[in-house]
Amino acid sequence: MSENEPDRPDRRHDRRGGGRPERRERPGTGRVGYGGQARRTDPGKRSSQRPSERRRHADPARSVAYETLRAVSDGAYANLELPGRLRRAHLGGRDAAFATELVYGVTRMRGFYDAVLARCSDRAPVDMDPPVLDVLRLGVHQLLGMRVPAHAAVDATVGLTRGEIGAGAASFVNAVLRRVSETPAEDWMGLVAPGAGRRAEGTDDGAFEAPTSLEDVGVAHSHPGWIVRALRAALLAHGASTPETVDADLLDLLHAHNVPADVTLIARPGLLEVEDLLEAGASPGTLSPYAAILTEGGDPGGFPAVRDGRAAVQDEGSQVLVLALVEAYDRLVAPGASEPRWLDLCAGPGGKAGLLAALSIPRGATLFANETSEHRAELVESAVGAAMDAGAEVFVGVGDGRRIGAEEPNSFDLVLIDAPCTGLGALRRRPDARWRRTPADVGDLTALQEDLLSSGLDALRPGGVLGYATCSPHEAETIQVVNRVTRGRADVELLDAGRLLDSISRSGHVTAGRGSFVQLWPHVEGTDAMFFAVMRRREAPAGDL
Numbered sequence: 001m002s003e004n005e006p007d008r009p010d011r012r013h014d015r016r017g018g019g020r021p022e023r024r025e026r027p028g029t030g031r032v033g034y035g036g037q038a039r040r041t042d043p044g045k046r047s048s049q050r051p052s053e054r055r056r057h058a059d060p061a062r063s064v065a066y067e068t069l070r071a072v073s074d075g076a077y078a079n080l081e082l083p084g085r086l087r088r089a090h091l092g093g094r095d096a097a098f099a100t101e102l103v104y105g106v107t108r109m110r111g112f113y114d115a116v117l118a119r120c121s122d123r124a125p126v127d128m129d130p131p132v133l134d135v136l137r138l139g140v141h142q143l144l145g146m147r148v149p150a151h152a153a154v155d156a157t158v159g160l161t162r163g164e165i166g167a168g169a170a171s172f173v174n175a176v177l178r179r180v181s182e183t184p185a186e187d188w189m190g191l192v193a194p195g196a197g198r199r200a201e202g203t204d205d206g207a208f209e210a211p212t213s214l215e216d217v218g219v220a221h222s223h224p225g226w227i228v229r230a231l232r233a234a235l236l237a238h239g240a241s242t243p244e245t246v247d248a249d250l251l252d253l254l255h256a257h258n259v260p261a262d263v264t265l266i267a268r269p270g271l272l273e274v275e276d277l278l279e280a281g282a283s284p285g286t287l288s289p290y291a292a293i294l295t296e297g298g299d300p301g302g303f304p305a306v307r308d309g310r311a312a313v314q315d316e317g318s319q320v321l322v323l324a325l326v327e328a329y330d331r332l333v334a335p336g337a338s339e340p341r342w343l344d345l346c347a348g349p350g351g352k353a354g355l356l357a358a359l360s361i362p363r364g365a366t367l368f369a370n371e372t373s374e375h376r377a378e379l380v381e382s383a384v385g386a387a388m389d390a391g392a393e394v395f396v397g398v399g400d401g402r403r404i405g406a407e408e409p410n411s412f413d414l415v416l417i418d419a420p421c422t423g424l425g426a427l428r429r430r431p432d433a434r435w436r437r438t439p440a441d442v443g444d445l446t447a448l449q450e451d452l453l454s455s456g457l458d459a460l461r462p463g464g465v466l467g468y469a470t471c472s473p474h475e476a477e478t479i480q481v482v483n484r485v486t487r488g489r490a491d492v493e494l495l496d497a498g499r500l501l502d503s504i505s506r507s508g509h510v511t512a513g514r515g516s517f518v519q520l521w522p523h524v525e526g527t528d529a530m531f532f533a534v535m536r537r538r539e540a541p542a543g544d545l
């Protein structure tokens, strides 16, 4: 076994923590002073190597992980930053997988790891030098999240520190990580978050201990407290939980955010048969008839159809909301439509536009894909390329979607608004979003979302259908936006999005639809937490119907 390999196959974050462990010695009684010698370390665990023999430099995988985390701390996006760094360091195979696990593991669990570090140092994580904090988090992830053997995790992280930061920091990191390693991984949760409650994996029969503190729930599952509270409220608001079940459901949801999601592909309808992906080793999806799931970390780039755009990476939640909207169009609009025009108001980077473009071909519709960012509009152009080669008529434009309703009123038979949002529904795939977002973002985004929805409704032809979607379940961005905008409009009716979802889903019945809205959940449907509502512009003012 290489030193990079965990000694247990399961690298997942252990959801069962939170129960009170039997106490041995209380960590934190021997905290490590910063920038100097450890005040207390177990002499029996000291390295037997002389300093001159100790590792001076990190291996390339850890270096790439460290540099990526530094970039993320400075505002970069992990998913955009890491691939280029892996390429430039010529890392592939197991080393690339190891670096990826380090980056995403630390990004997911750093809230919990910081609570552990706070017990092992006399300096709070927020007061540490950011580079030192990043290496410490890398070390803690190896110790607690990956179960890399303690000596390998500590020595390699100290070598990384010595090479990247300096000898003084290396001795501090050495002392703190040794302190962390003195307590078994499974005990840490109960120590730093005793009120987090407990939910045993795969059971709902009594193996649940209710949390007594939402702050501790956030620490244990590494989510900021405001997100924990917002998600709990969202579970209730969307009817996914009752007051009796909400705490157990919340723990399941937060746990799901910390488990890496499988990559899901879509075989774009009319361009590729989903069977072609299944024959190449993918598994069928659970909701979308066009979904193919790559389990075991399959590489989408290995599929020629992904490379040429007949297939794409797309979560099933995103697939089904487009399919449900087009189902509404087929039932209510298509029979009377001539030269239909479709609008994707917020199209970048183009995942849903790619699906809409494929679906527009047999329906003879022209798709206008609008995006406010020039760069993201370029990505839309490439996403719709394969459908255009197959005959789709697509125009990509750069503009502010808030103005289209006034500039082109009553013009489109179908409008999709996949609104800019907090992304709290996609934390499995974008773990850095939980640390980037703030409660203030919610207010800014809901104002924009309301303006976009009003504009999209104005752009809709009477009789046309509109889908409003977010990859966030936050009540303010979902139910409240739709209710506030539609309340004042007698010309708009909400359609039963749940029934539309049922009619296009593989099983024919999905519990996610309640009333007019659909809210999917990672811990229930296994998708991102997409919300969508479908509405129709009435043919005539309500009084004349």
Ligand SMILES: C[S@@+](CC[C@H](N)C(=O)[O-])C[C@H]1O[C@@H](n2cnc3c(N)ncnc32)[C@H](O)[C@@H]1O
Residues within 6 Å of the ligand: 318, 345, 346, 347, 348, 349, 350, 351, 352, 353, 370, 371, 372, 373, 376, 399, 400, 401, 402, 418, 419, 420, 421
């Ligand atoms: C959730 S993303 C859309 C994802 C896209 N539908 C897809 O499936 O790939 C929201 C997009 O809205 C864009 N956006 C933000 N403000 C906008 C505005 N005022 N008008 C149009 N697009 C906007 C953002 O740049 C972002 O690309």
